[in-house]
Amino acid sequence: MRAINHALTGAIIGLASGNVWVAAPAAVASHFALDVIPHHNFKGESMHRPIFFKVLVLDFIFCMVFAGLLFYWRPNDWPLAIVCAFLAVAPDFMWFPKYKRAKNGHHPVEHTGIIRFHHDIQWFQRPIGGVVEIAWFFAASFMLYAVIHYSWF
Ligand SMILES: [Zn+2]
Known part of the structure; x- marks a missing residue:
């Protein structure tokens, strides 16, 4: 998934839990759960293409704006x-390291350990996966709003 969707999901976990010992491992685990869902990406070999870097920068900007909004809104447990x-x-x-190798024109190395696991769970990464990303973005934004404004826990 794109970073902004991981960030939204992590923030929801933090706000809903309010307990660092529960929320921190759950936030990390959420990354891998979301990566199993079909999502947007380019093929691995295209990491050196300018569009890949532009999408990364845009994603980074979204995440910084989101962190800034949390800082500005300051809901309970915002840190x-x-x-x-x-x-x-x-x-x-x-x-x-994979991105850096691709950018420098080096051949990719074979994935091992956690990197292999992280790679293999992402069974569907295509540009059309952007539809799922957009749906997740709006659903997560709604959930974030609900968690901030209505205290169920
Ligand atoms: Zn990932």
Whole structure:
């Protein structure tokens, strides 16, 4: 999934839980749960293409704006929400060496361990997956609004 959807989901977990010991591992776990869902991406070999970098930058800007909104709104447990948003995005930082290799024109290395697991669970990554991303974005935004404005817990 795109980083903004991971961040929204992590923030919801942080706000709904309010407990760092529950929310932090759940936020990290949510990353892998969301990656199983069909989602947007380009093929791995296209990491060196300018569009890939532009989408990464746009995604980063969305995440920064979202963190800024949480800081501005300051709902209960907003610092935990920001930490959980970051933790929910963080597993994708393991792709940085792969991105750097592709950008420098080096051949990709074979995935092992957690990187292989992270790669293999993402069975559907295509541009059309953007439809799922948009649906998730709006559903998560609604859920975030509900968690902030209505206290069920
Ligand atoms: Zn991922």
